Amino acid sequence: MKFRFSYEPKDRWSVKPPQSKSYAQRALLIASLAAGRSKVVINDMPDDVRAMIHALKMFGVRISGNTVSGSMPLNSGRIITCGESGATIRFLTSYSTLVDSGYTVLTGKAGLLKRPIEPLINAIVNLGGLAMTLKGPYPPVIIKAQKMSGGDAVINSSGSSQYLSSILMVSPYSVNSTSISAEGLVSRPYVDMTLHVMHRFGVDVEIKDNVYNVRKGFYRPAVFEPPADASSAAFFMSLALLSGRGIMLKGINGNMPQADLLSMLEVLDKLGVPHAMNQDGLKIGESMINGTLEVDLRNSPDSLPPLSVLGLKVRVKISGVRHARIKESDRISAISSELLKLGAIVEESPDSITIAPPVNPRKGIKLNGWNDHRIVMAMSVADAALELGSTIENYENVSKSYPRFFEDMAGLGYRVVPVE
Numbered sequence: 001m002k003f004r005f006s007y008e009p010k011d012r013w014s015v016k017p018p019q020s021k022s023y024a025q026r027a028l029l030i031a032s033l034a035a036g037r038s039k040v041v042i043n044d045m046p047d048d049v050r051a052m053i054h055a056l057k058m059f060g061v062r063i064s065g066n067t068v069s070g071s072m073p074l075n076s077g078r079i080i081t082c083g084e085s086g087a088t089i090r091f092l093t094s095y096s097t098l099v100d101s102g103y104t105v106l107t108g109k110a111g112l113l114k115r116p117i118e119p120l121i122n123a124i125v126n127l128g129g130l131a132m133t134l135k136g137p138y139p140p141v142i143i144k145a146q147k148m149s150g151g152d153a154v155i156n157s158s159g160s161s162q163y164l165s166s167i168l169m170v171s172p173y174s175v176n177s178t179s180i181s182a183e184g185l186v187s188r189p190y191v192d193m194t195l196h197v198m199h200r201f202g203v204d205v206e207i208k209d210n211v212y213n214v215r216k217g218f219y220r221p222a223v224f225e226p227p228a229d230a231s232s233a234a235f236f237m238s239l240a241l242l243s244g245r246g247i248m249l250k251g252i253n254g255n256m257p258q259a260d261l262l263s264m265l266e267v268l269d270k271l272g273v274p275h276a277m278n279q280d281g282l283k284i285g286e287s288m289i290n291g292t293l294e295v296d297l298r299n300s301p302d303s304l305p306p307l308s309v310l311g312l313k314v315r316v317k318i319s320g321v322r323h324a325r326i327k328e329s330d331r332i333s334a335i336s337s338e339l340l341k342l343g344a345i346v347e348e349s350p351d352s353i354t355i356a357p358p359v360n361p362r363k364g365i366k367l368n369g370w371n372d373h374r375i376v377m378a379m380s381v382a383d384a385a386l387e388l389g390s391t392i393e394n395y396e397n398v399s400k401s402y403p404r405f406f407e408d409m410a411g412l413g414y415r416v417v418p419v420e
Helices: 021-033 047-058 086-098 118-126 162-173 188-200 230-243 259-270 301-312 322-326 331-341 373-386 395-400 405-412
Strands: 002-007 037-040 062-064 067-069 079-081 103-107 131-135 138-144 151-156 178-183 206-208 211-214 247-250 275-278 281-284 292-296 315-319 345-349 352-356 414-419
Touching: 002 373, 021 037, 021 047, 021 067, 021 086, 021 162, 021 188, 047 062, 047 079, 047 086, 047 395, 086 103, 086 118, 086 131, 086 138, 086 162, 118 131, 118 138, 118 151, 118 162, 151 162, 162 178, 162 188, 162 211, 188 259, 230 247, 230 259, 230 281, 230 301, 230 373, 230 405, 259 281, 259 292, 259 301, 292 301, 301 315, 301 322, 301 331, 301 352, 301 373, 322 331, 331 345, 331 352, 331 373, 373 395, 373 405, 395 405, 405 414
Parallel strands: 079 103, 151 178, 292 315
Antiparallel strands: 002 414, 037 067, 062 067, 103 138, 131 138, 178 211, 206 211, 247 281, 275 281, 315 352, 345 352
Protein backbone atom coordinates (compact mmCIF):
# COMPACT_ATOMS: atom_id res chain seq x y z
CA MET A 1 0.00 0.00 0.00
CA LYS A 2 1.09 3.56 -0.73
CA PHE A 3 0.68 6.15 2.01
CA ARG A 4 1.55 9.63 3.20
CA PHE A 5 1.43 11.35 6.58
CA SER A 6 -0.65 14.09 8.11
CA TYR A 7 1.46 16.35 10.33
CA GLU A 8 0.17 17.31 13.76
CA PRO A 9 3.17 16.68 16.05
CA LYS A 10 2.33 16.49 19.74
CA ASP A 11 4.08 18.50 22.43
CA ARG A 12 5.61 15.61 24.40
CA TRP A 13 7.17 12.58 22.76
CA SER A 14 7.45 9.15 24.32
CA VAL A 15 7.64 5.76 22.62
CA LYS A 16 8.10 2.22 23.87
CA PRO A 17 9.74 0.28 21.01
CA PRO A 18 8.85 -3.38 20.54
CA GLN A 19 10.89 -6.13 22.13
CA SER A 20 14.07 -7.17 20.38
CA LYS A 21 13.18 -9.84 17.85
CA SER A 22 16.85 -10.85 17.82
CA TYR A 23 16.73 -11.72 21.51
CA ALA A 24 13.30 -13.36 21.14
CA GLN A 25 14.41 -15.67 18.32
CA ARG A 26 17.50 -16.80 20.21
CA ALA A 27 15.61 -17.35 23.47
CA LEU A 28 12.88 -19.38 21.78
CA LEU A 29 15.37 -21.67 20.05
CA ILE A 30 17.49 -22.22 23.15
CA ALA A 31 14.42 -22.76 25.37
CA SER A 32 13.24 -25.43 22.95
CA LEU A 33 16.42 -27.42 23.70
CA ALA A 34 16.17 -27.11 27.49
CA ALA A 35 14.51 -30.20 29.04
CA GLY A 36 11.50 -28.86 30.90
CA ARG A 37 9.40 -25.73 30.78
CA SER A 38 10.88 -22.32 30.13
CA LYS A 39 9.13 -18.99 30.01
CA VAL A 40 10.00 -16.61 27.18
CA VAL A 41 7.94 -13.48 27.78
CA ILE A 42 6.97 -12.17 24.35
CA ASN A 43 4.58 -9.23 24.17
CA ASP A 44 5.32 -8.25 20.56
CA MET A 45 4.91 -10.61 17.63
CA PRO A 46 6.64 -9.37 14.45
CA ASP A 47 6.74 -11.63 11.40
CA ASP A 48 10.27 -12.88 12.13
CA VAL A 49 9.30 -14.09 15.61
CA ARG A 50 6.16 -15.72 14.20
CA ALA A 51 8.36 -17.51 11.67
CA MET A 52 10.57 -18.91 14.43
CA ILE A 53 7.61 -20.06 16.53
CA HIS A 54 5.94 -21.71 13.53
CA ALA A 55 9.14 -23.54 12.61
CA LEU A 56 9.82 -24.76 16.16
CA LYS A 57 6.29 -26.16 16.36
CA MET A 58 6.96 -28.02 13.10
CA PHE A 59 9.91 -29.65 14.89
CA GLY A 60 7.52 -30.83 17.61
CA VAL A 61 8.28 -28.17 20.22
CA ARG A 62 5.27 -27.27 22.37
CA ILE A 63 4.80 -23.51 22.68
CA SER A 64 1.72 -22.17 24.44
CA GLY A 65 1.59 -18.48 25.24
CA ASN A 66 4.91 -17.67 26.88
CA THR A 67 5.65 -21.28 27.86
CA VAL A 68 8.16 -23.29 25.83
CA SER A 69 8.39 -27.00 26.63
CA GLY A 70 11.78 -28.32 25.58
CA SER A 71 11.60 -31.25 23.15
CA MET A 72 14.46 -33.65 22.47
CA PRO A 73 14.59 -35.52 20.16
CA LEU A 74 13.05 -33.27 17.54
CA ASN A 75 10.65 -34.30 14.76
CA SER A 76 12.18 -34.79 11.33
CA GLY A 77 11.27 -35.17 7.70
CA ARG A 78 9.75 -31.71 7.39
CA ILE A 79 9.66 -28.99 4.78
CA ILE A 80 9.67 -25.79 6.80
CA THR A 81 9.20 -22.27 5.47
CA CYS A 82 10.97 -19.44 7.27
CA GLY A 83 9.16 -16.56 5.58
CA GLU A 84 11.55 -13.65 5.03
CA SER A 85 13.54 -14.26 8.21
CA GLY A 86 17.26 -14.65 7.62
CA ALA A 87 17.94 -15.36 11.29
CA THR A 88 15.31 -18.10 11.38
CA ILE A 89 16.65 -20.05 8.41
CA ARG A 90 20.28 -19.65 9.49
CA PHE A 91 19.66 -20.60 13.13
CA LEU A 92 17.51 -23.58 12.15
CA THR A 93 20.09 -24.91 9.71
CA SER A 94 22.38 -25.93 12.58
CA TYR A 95 19.37 -26.84 14.75
CA SER A 96 18.12 -29.31 12.11
CA THR A 97 21.15 -31.53 12.67
CA LEU A 98 19.57 -32.50 16.00
CA VAL A 99 16.40 -34.13 14.64
CA ASP A 100 15.87 -37.84 15.26
CA SER A 101 15.96 -39.14 11.67
CA GLY A 102 15.58 -38.30 8.00
CA TYR A 103 16.06 -34.93 6.36
CA THR A 104 14.78 -31.40 6.93
CA VAL A 105 14.26 -28.88 4.12
CA LEU A 106 14.34 -25.18 5.03
CA THR A 107 13.00 -22.67 2.55
CA GLY A 108 11.26 -19.28 2.49
CA LYS A 109 9.90 -16.45 0.40
CA ALA A 110 11.69 -15.15 -2.68
CA GLY A 111 13.69 -12.47 -0.87
CA LEU A 112 15.07 -14.95 1.64
CA LEU A 113 16.26 -17.24 -1.15
CA LYS A 114 18.67 -14.50 -2.27
CA ARG A 115 20.47 -14.26 1.07
CA PRO A 116 23.69 -16.31 1.25
CA ILE A 117 24.13 -19.21 3.65
CA GLU A 118 27.10 -21.12 2.21
CA PRO A 119 29.65 -20.23 4.95
CA LEU A 120 27.35 -21.80 7.52
CA ILE A 121 26.86 -24.94 5.42
CA ASN A 122 30.63 -25.33 5.05
CA ALA A 123 31.17 -25.00 8.81
CA ILE A 124 28.48 -27.57 9.61
CA VAL A 125 30.07 -30.07 7.21
CA ASN A 126 33.52 -29.40 8.68
CA LEU A 127 32.10 -30.13 12.13
CA GLY A 128 30.73 -33.50 11.05
CA GLY A 129 27.18 -32.57 10.07
CA LEU A 130 25.61 -32.97 6.65
CA ALA A 131 23.89 -30.05 4.94
CA MET A 132 23.67 -28.74 1.41
CA THR A 133 22.02 -25.97 -0.59
CA LEU A 134 19.96 -26.32 -3.76
CA LYS A 135 20.94 -23.00 -5.38
CA GLY A 136 24.66 -22.42 -5.09
CA PRO A 137 25.34 -20.32 -1.98
CA TYR A 138 21.64 -19.66 -1.29
CA PRO A 139 18.67 -21.47 0.30
CA PRO A 140 16.71 -23.75 0.16
CA VAL A 141 18.78 -25.94 2.47
CA ILE A 142 18.64 -29.71 3.06
CA ILE A 143 19.97 -31.00 6.40
CA LYS A 144 20.43 -34.63 7.42
CA ALA A 145 19.57 -35.83 10.91
CA GLN A 146 23.16 -36.21 12.03
CA LYS A 147 24.55 -34.47 15.08
CA MET A 148 27.70 -32.50 14.49
CA SER A 149 30.77 -34.30 15.83
CA GLY A 150 32.36 -31.17 17.23
CA GLY A 151 36.06 -30.48 17.00
CA ASP A 152 37.67 -27.48 15.31
CA ALA A 153 36.30 -25.39 12.46
CA VAL A 154 36.80 -22.00 10.83
CA ILE A 155 33.73 -20.05 9.77
CA ASN A 156 33.78 -17.11 7.36
CA SER A 157 31.76 -14.51 9.30
CA SER A 158 32.38 -11.49 7.06
CA GLY A 159 28.86 -11.65 5.59
CA SER A 160 26.90 -12.23 8.79
CA SER A 161 27.44 -12.98 12.46
CA GLN A 162 24.37 -15.21 12.32
CA TYR A 163 26.47 -18.07 10.92
CA LEU A 164 28.53 -18.14 14.10
CA SER A 165 25.53 -17.67 16.39
CA SER A 166 23.76 -20.56 14.67
CA ILE A 167 26.53 -23.04 15.43
CA LEU A 168 27.20 -21.70 18.93
CA MET A 169 23.61 -22.25 20.07
CA VAL A 170 23.57 -25.89 18.95
CA SER A 171 27.17 -26.82 19.87
CA PRO A 172 26.42 -27.97 23.45
CA TYR A 173 24.57 -30.91 21.87
CA SER A 174 27.39 -31.95 19.53
CA VAL A 175 29.06 -35.32 20.12
CA ASN A 176 32.25 -33.63 21.39
CA SER A 177 33.30 -30.14 22.45
CA THR A 178 33.54 -27.54 19.68
CA SER A 179 36.05 -24.79 18.88
CA ILE A 180 35.06 -22.25 16.24
CA SER A 181 37.36 -19.61 14.79
CA ALA A 182 35.37 -16.69 13.35
CA GLU A 183 37.16 -15.11 10.37
CA GLY A 184 36.33 -11.50 9.48
CA LEU A 185 33.58 -11.33 12.08
CA VAL A 186 31.06 -8.51 11.61
CA SER A 187 28.26 -7.50 13.98
CA ARG A 188 30.12 -8.90 17.00
CA PRO A 189 27.59 -7.49 19.51
CA TYR A 190 25.00 -9.84 18.03
CA VAL A 191 27.27 -12.74 18.97
CA ASP A 192 27.51 -11.21 22.45
CA MET A 193 23.71 -11.25 22.46
CA THR A 194 23.78 -14.98 21.63
CA LEU A 195 26.27 -15.64 24.43
CA HIS A 196 24.12 -13.65 26.86
CA VAL A 197 21.07 -15.80 26.13
CA MET A 198 23.09 -19.03 26.29
CA HIS A 199 24.40 -17.97 29.70
CA ARG A 200 20.89 -17.25 30.95
CA PHE A 201 19.97 -20.85 30.04
CA GLY A 202 23.02 -22.32 31.78
CA VAL A 203 25.73 -22.60 29.09
CA ASP A 204 28.89 -20.50 29.05
CA VAL A 205 31.29 -20.13 26.12
CA GLU A 206 35.01 -19.59 26.54
CA ILE A 207 36.55 -17.07 24.14
CA LYS A 208 40.28 -16.87 23.47
CA ASP A 209 41.98 -15.12 20.55
CA ASN A 210 38.72 -14.97 18.57
CA VAL A 211 38.13 -18.70 19.05
CA TYR A 212 34.83 -19.72 20.65
CA ASN A 213 35.05 -22.91 22.73
CA VAL A 214 31.81 -24.70 23.63
CA ARG A 215 31.85 -27.74 25.88
CA LYS A 216 29.42 -30.59 25.45
CA GLY A 217 26.49 -30.00 27.78
CA PHE A 218 22.83 -28.99 27.92
CA TYR A 219 20.58 -26.01 28.57
CA ARG A 220 18.46 -25.63 31.70
CA PRO A 221 14.94 -24.13 31.71
CA ALA A 222 14.83 -20.42 32.49
CA VAL A 223 12.67 -17.31 32.43
CA PHE A 224 13.70 -14.74 29.83
CA GLU A 225 12.13 -11.44 28.77
CA PRO A 226 13.63 -9.70 25.70
CA PRO A 227 14.40 -6.00 26.17
CA ALA A 228 13.05 -3.17 24.03
CA ASP A 229 14.67 -3.22 20.60
CA ALA A 230 17.39 -0.62 20.00
CA SER A 231 17.31 -1.14 16.22
CA SER A 232 13.64 -0.05 16.26
CA ALA A 233 14.32 2.77 18.72
CA ALA A 234 16.95 4.20 16.34
CA PHE A 235 14.22 5.37 13.96
CA PHE A 236 12.61 7.48 16.67
CA MET A 237 15.99 8.84 17.70
CA SER A 238 16.49 10.02 14.12
CA LEU A 239 12.97 11.45 14.03
CA ALA A 240 13.76 13.49 17.16
CA LEU A 241 17.15 14.67 15.88
CA LEU A 242 15.81 15.70 12.46
CA SER A 243 12.95 17.65 14.03
CA GLY A 244 14.93 19.13 16.94
CA ARG A 245 12.64 17.50 19.48
CA GLY A 246 13.27 15.56 22.67
CA ILE A 247 11.95 12.04 23.17
CA MET A 248 11.77 9.31 25.82
CA LEU A 249 12.53 5.81 24.48
CA LYS A 250 11.02 3.53 27.10
CA GLY A 251 12.32 0.09 27.95
CA ILE A 252 15.80 0.49 26.47
CA ASN A 253 18.08 -1.57 28.68
CA GLY A 254 21.76 -0.73 28.79
CA ASN A 255 22.57 -3.94 30.68
CA MET A 256 21.80 -6.31 27.78
CA PRO A 257 24.07 -6.27 24.70
CA GLN A 258 22.58 -4.54 21.66
CA ALA A 259 24.74 -3.36 18.78
CA ASP A 260 22.34 -0.63 17.71
CA LEU A 261 22.21 0.90 21.18
CA LEU A 262 25.98 1.38 21.08
CA SER A 263 25.61 3.09 17.69
CA MET A 264 22.83 5.33 18.98
CA LEU A 265 24.87 6.47 21.97
CA GLU A 266 27.88 7.12 19.74
CA VAL A 267 25.77 9.30 17.43
CA LEU A 268 24.29 11.28 20.31
CA ASP A 269 27.76 11.88 21.74
CA LYS A 270 29.29 12.94 18.42
CA LEU A 271 26.46 15.35 17.64
CA GLY A 272 26.50 16.78 21.15
CA VAL A 273 22.88 15.83 21.86
CA PRO A 274 22.00 15.66 25.59
CA HIS A 275 20.87 12.21 26.68
CA ALA A 276 20.62 10.03 29.77
CA MET A 277 19.86 6.40 30.52
CA ASN A 278 17.73 5.61 33.55
CA GLN A 279 15.52 2.81 34.81
CA ASP A 280 12.73 3.86 32.43
CA GLY A 281 14.85 3.91 29.28
CA LEU A 282 16.81 6.40 27.16
CA LYS A 283 15.89 10.08 27.35
CA ILE A 284 17.07 12.29 24.48
CA GLY A 285 16.99 16.06 24.92
CA GLU A 286 16.06 18.75 22.40
CA SER A 287 18.85 19.72 20.03
CA MET A 288 19.24 21.34 16.61
CA ILE A 289 21.93 19.17 15.06
CA ASN A 290 24.62 20.45 12.73
CA GLY A 291 28.14 19.62 11.59
CA THR A 292 29.46 16.25 10.41
CA LEU A 293 28.80 12.71 11.57
CA GLU A 294 31.16 9.82 10.81
CA VAL A 295 30.34 6.33 12.09
CA ASP A 296 31.56 2.81 11.41
CA LEU A 297 28.63 0.37 11.45
CA ARG A 298 30.59 -2.84 10.97
CA ASN A 299 28.98 -4.16 14.14
CA SER A 300 25.49 -2.69 13.64
CA PRO A 301 24.48 -2.63 9.95
CA ASP A 302 20.77 -2.36 10.82
CA SER A 303 21.48 1.21 11.95
CA LEU A 304 22.34 2.20 8.37
CA PRO A 305 18.81 3.26 7.29
CA PRO A 306 17.86 5.37 10.34
CA LEU A 307 21.28 7.05 10.53
CA SER A 308 21.43 7.70 6.79
CA VAL A 309 18.40 9.97 6.86
CA LEU A 310 20.27 12.27 9.26
CA GLY A 311 22.13 13.21 6.08
CA LEU A 312 19.17 15.45 5.26
CA LYS A 313 20.37 17.76 8.07
CA VAL A 314 24.10 17.09 8.58
CA ARG A 315 26.91 15.65 6.48
CA VAL A 316 27.04 11.92 7.21
CA LYS A 317 29.64 9.30 6.34
CA ILE A 318 28.83 5.71 7.23
CA SER A 319 31.47 3.04 6.67
CA GLY A 320 31.88 -0.67 7.37
CA VAL A 321 28.52 -1.61 5.83
CA ARG A 322 29.39 -3.93 2.96
CA HIS A 323 27.21 -6.61 4.59
CA ALA A 324 24.21 -4.24 4.48
CA ARG A 325 24.03 -4.99 0.76
CA ILE A 326 22.76 -8.51 1.43
CA LYS A 327 19.84 -7.74 3.71
CA GLU A 328 16.17 -7.59 2.62
CA SER A 329 17.44 -5.15 -0.01
CA ASP A 330 20.82 -3.75 -0.99
CA ARG A 331 20.41 -1.11 1.69
CA ILE A 332 23.26 1.11 0.54
CA SER A 333 21.81 1.40 -2.97
CA ALA A 334 18.23 1.62 -1.70
CA ILE A 335 18.82 4.47 0.73
CA SER A 336 21.05 6.25 -1.81
CA SER A 337 18.26 6.15 -4.38
CA GLU A 338 15.66 7.64 -2.05
CA LEU A 339 17.89 10.36 -0.57
CA LEU A 340 18.93 11.43 -4.08
CA LYS A 341 15.24 11.89 -4.91
CA LEU A 342 14.98 14.27 -1.95
CA GLY A 343 17.90 16.36 -3.22
CA ALA A 344 20.75 15.06 -1.05
CA ILE A 345 24.21 14.60 -2.56
CA VAL A 346 25.13 10.94 -2.16
CA GLU A 347 28.27 8.96 -2.87
CA GLU A 348 28.46 5.18 -2.59
CA SER A 349 31.37 2.80 -2.32
CA PRO A 350 31.16 -0.98 -1.90
CA ASP A 351 31.54 -0.50 1.87
CA SER A 352 30.26 3.00 2.63
CA ILE A 353 27.87 5.84 1.92
CA THR A 354 28.43 9.60 2.23
CA ILE A 355 25.51 12.03 2.29
CA ALA A 356 25.57 15.83 2.07
CA PRO A 357 22.27 17.55 2.93
CA PRO A 358 20.27 19.52 0.37
CA VAL A 359 19.67 23.23 0.95
CA ASN A 360 15.95 22.48 0.85
CA PRO A 361 14.73 18.86 0.59
CA ARG A 362 12.34 18.28 -2.28
CA LYS A 363 8.68 17.94 -1.39
CA GLY A 364 5.89 15.81 -2.83
CA ILE A 365 8.26 13.09 -4.05
CA LYS A 366 7.25 9.45 -4.58
CA LEU A 367 9.49 7.27 -2.43
CA ASN A 368 10.12 3.53 -2.80
CA GLY A 369 10.26 1.29 0.27
CA TRP A 370 12.21 -1.40 -1.62
CA ASN A 371 10.08 -4.11 0.05
CA ASP A 372 12.37 -3.61 3.07
CA HIS A 373 10.93 -2.81 6.49
CA ARG A 374 13.90 -0.67 7.54
CA ILE A 375 13.88 1.41 4.34
CA VAL A 376 10.13 2.05 4.75
CA MET A 377 10.62 3.19 8.35
CA ALA A 378 13.64 5.35 7.48
CA MET A 379 11.80 7.20 4.72
CA SER A 380 8.75 7.57 6.97
CA VAL A 381 10.91 9.24 9.61
CA ALA A 382 12.54 11.57 7.06
CA ASP A 383 9.19 12.61 5.63
CA ALA A 384 7.49 13.12 8.99
CA ALA A 385 10.31 15.10 10.61
CA LEU A 386 10.69 17.49 7.67
CA GLU A 387 7.02 17.46 6.58
CA LEU A 388 7.91 16.68 2.97
CA GLY A 389 4.50 15.52 1.71
CA SER A 390 6.01 12.37 0.19
CA THR A 391 4.11 9.34 -1.01
CA ILE A 392 5.79 6.18 0.30
CA GLU A 393 5.35 2.58 -0.87
CA ASN A 394 5.32 -0.74 1.01
CA TYR A 395 3.35 0.19 4.15
CA GLU A 396 2.85 -3.52 4.91
CA ASN A 397 6.57 -4.37 5.15
CA VAL A 398 7.04 -2.98 8.66
CA SER A 399 5.27 -6.04 10.06
CA LYS A 400 8.54 -7.95 9.65
CA SER A 401 10.07 -6.30 12.71
CA TYR A 402 7.73 -3.56 14.01
CA PRO A 403 4.02 -4.23 13.36
CA ARG A 404 2.85 -1.22 15.40
CA PHE A 405 5.34 1.25 13.93
CA PHE A 406 2.63 3.40 12.37
CA GLU A 407 0.55 3.31 15.55
CA ASP A 408 3.55 4.67 17.45
CA MET A 409 4.08 7.32 14.77
CA ALA A 410 0.43 8.33 15.15
CA GLY A 411 0.98 8.58 18.90
CA LEU A 412 3.53 11.33 18.20
CA GLY A 413 1.16 13.12 15.81
CA TYR A 414 1.96 11.58 12.42
CA ARG A 415 -1.05 9.74 11.11
CA VAL A 416 -0.99 7.53 8.01
CA VAL A 417 -3.22 8.56 5.11
CA PRO A 418 -3.67 5.81 2.48
CA VAL A 419 -2.98 6.79 -1.12
CA GLU A 420 -4.74 5.07 -4.02
